[in-house]
């Protein structure tokens with residue numbers, strides 16, 4: 566296995582859940598993590614916790630729906646560390662509801678964050694990686710990138726799109742730049758907090774009872790990053806062992 570130590574890793578949506586756990590693990594393994602999200606206070610607390618354990622973390626307030634802000638975090642990583650080894654497009658939202666509820670603003674929010682946000686990460690990171698001649702994108706999709714379930718139609722559509730983006734990137738740039746899709750099953754995080762539809766919220770409470778710790782996904786990401794440069798881990802699905810969905 567190649568060391569993660571010294572790698573420069575940009576992580577979007579690092580203020581909670583999977584992004585936070587990944588920042589902690591990779592920093593512990595010696596990476597320089599450049600972490601972004603909208604909640605600056607959360608990022609400050611995370612960076613200070615990483616620093617107190619001897620790790621390297623730089624923070625930047627980030628809304629992934631804004632291309633300029635995505636360019637800014639990539640620019641910050643380059644300025645501080647001279648290169649970018651990995652961009653983890655992790656930020657995502659999941660306000661589930663049945664289609665008939667017509668929560669169009671929430672559909673648009675999912676499209677903006679989960680699809681356009683990922684494309685912004687690619688648009689900001691790809692020119693840098695091409696100039697360097699190396700790099701890796703890690704895209705956090707979902708089991709919803711492989712199957713559609715009621716109330717999750719639009720969310721799944723965004724995750725199918727993330728899977729398509731990862732695969733297209735692999736086909737176009739895979740000779741130098743690695744593309745990795747990590748698809749978690751139910752994982753403990755704040756993701757379901759954004760559900761506003763009462764019935765769906767209630768159902769998801771039950772559905773999400775069997776959940777992985779976010780750290781399990783962080784380890785899958787770490788595995789994909791630490792492979793030798795001629796090994797591309799393209800797709801990984803991680804579910805709780807007891808989950809059949």
Ligand code: NDP
Pocket residue numbers: 577578579580581582583584601602603604605607627628629630655656657658659678705706707708748749750751752753754755756757
């Ligand atoms: P969380 O809600 O805990 O984390 C989501 C992160 O995304 C937060 O840090 C949030 O930070 C950030 N975020 C949301 N909107 C934006 C935005 N516009 N710009 C920048 N950051 C944003 O959930 P998870 O950790 O579970 O989610 C991480 C990824 O994992 C998502 O893509 C999700 O779809 C995926 N996933 C999660 C599963 C689960 O069961 N937990 C299962 C399958 C996939 P802030 O609000 O501070 O901006």
